[in-house]
Amino acid sequence: MLEFQNVSFSYNGDNWVLKDISFSLKQGEFVSIIGSNGSGKSTIARLANGLLLSQKGDVLLNGSSLKDKDINRLAKFKVGVIFQNPDNQFVGITVEDDLAFGLENMGLDRNIIQSKIMEISEKLGIKSFLHFPPSLLSGGEKQKVALASVLVLEPDYVVFDEVTSLLDPINRKMILNTILEINRNRGVLYITHHPEETVFSNRIIVLNNGFIVRTGTPYEIFSDVDFLSSVNVSNLHEAILSKKLLEKGLIERFSLNLDEIVDQLCLN
């Protein structure tokens, strides 16, 4: 389990970017974090695998603190982090070299590295461009490679920090499907600005000014339209529509399902 226990973090020692954050992520769980710009979302991603260390509280991996040097090292391979811009994550000149980078850091033998690269590239459908420089790939393909370069390390938890924000709707959908697939046996911490990408979550955490202001299921979070707008977080179109129709008395029940909203409208 990956656990944040009363974590507070400040970059300069004065302004606390995160204040008393507590939550946990189990393997197989999908937890989303939403919040406005500057709410501390990306800092959580960096704390999750020990890139940053909290000044107060602790981040625990299977019960051990990431402040311990050995656990911190282990966390780099057990908790994968994928950032927003894939161009700034590529280390290798070719896709193959980039996939090998983390495995070389693990100190694995060349043959094992090769078999792991083949396995992940086949799984994610990137085998055809293994010998390409990443700069020649499309946005969606680049993000797939960034994903593969982390998944090849076989982490138990993967943190996605606004990975779809630079992608078009088709590529966003493709990446989301891949994420849902890998979620089967891994814990996913999904940080995003897009509410529609969080509807698959087991839980959604809403951040505002460094505080967790609410945690709940997608229905619990998005049904409180006024609350989300008060913390400057965009809501699902269905939620806004449903609330307005409910206020006008055109439907009887709040719903996040468009078909259900239409059915209710037709019945009235």
Place this chain on the structure above:
Amino acid sequence: MAKFYFGQFQYTQTFFHKLNPTLKIVLIFYLVILLFFLKTIEAYFFFLVFGVFLIILSKLSFKSVVSSFKPIIFLLLFTLFFQLFFTPGTIVLDLKVLKITKEGLSLSIYIAIRLIILTILTFLLTSTTTTTDLALGFRNVILPFKIFKFPVEELSLMISISLQFVPILFEEADRIMKAQMARGADFESGNLFVRARSFLPVILPLILNAFNRADQLAMAMESRGFILGMKRTSYRVSKFGKNEALAIIFVLIFTLVLFVLEGIYA
């Protein structure tokens, strides 16, 4: 047809392309040193013919060869001018202000051929070797320095990352330029000084973005378990086979012929 930039890798499967990158770097380096030991014009010409032969053997496009000389034309003319007119010796042509000497004429021919051969050799190396192989080759070349605690792995990783960032920075510069042009920036009018100054709004954001990228890349590297100075394995390995042995023999024979020519014409 796409524009070639100097030393751009050209994908064809020739003997030279398939050669072990480490050996290729060592042999090119050896040929460069050898070039500086030559004294006779005949040996220089033979070396030039050898360089052209290697280009033909590597099936490199003629257009790319021509464009590879563009960046050195100014340097070549500048060097020739100074050697030709400012080398003291026996005057062969007196233009009153400037005098051409026999020694100057001979020295400028030597330097011109030397520069052309150097360009051909560098062009050959980069046009027939992928950036991955170049980085790997360079790593292997400096590997022996590891015993002196020289940071071989770090340096080769740094080179490989820099090479990978080159197209990204070019793209970014182009993007910034277009954005500035859309807001009325003019990069083509005025004298050299004015034009150079007009590039400031491109260079500054480019540098700032490069720092930002470097910071994010460092974080991405660390998040995949990279620690500076830590022992890590290497996925890429260099192979040494029949082709490599042939290349060594070929270069040795070439050296022998050069020395014979030097002996005859010295």
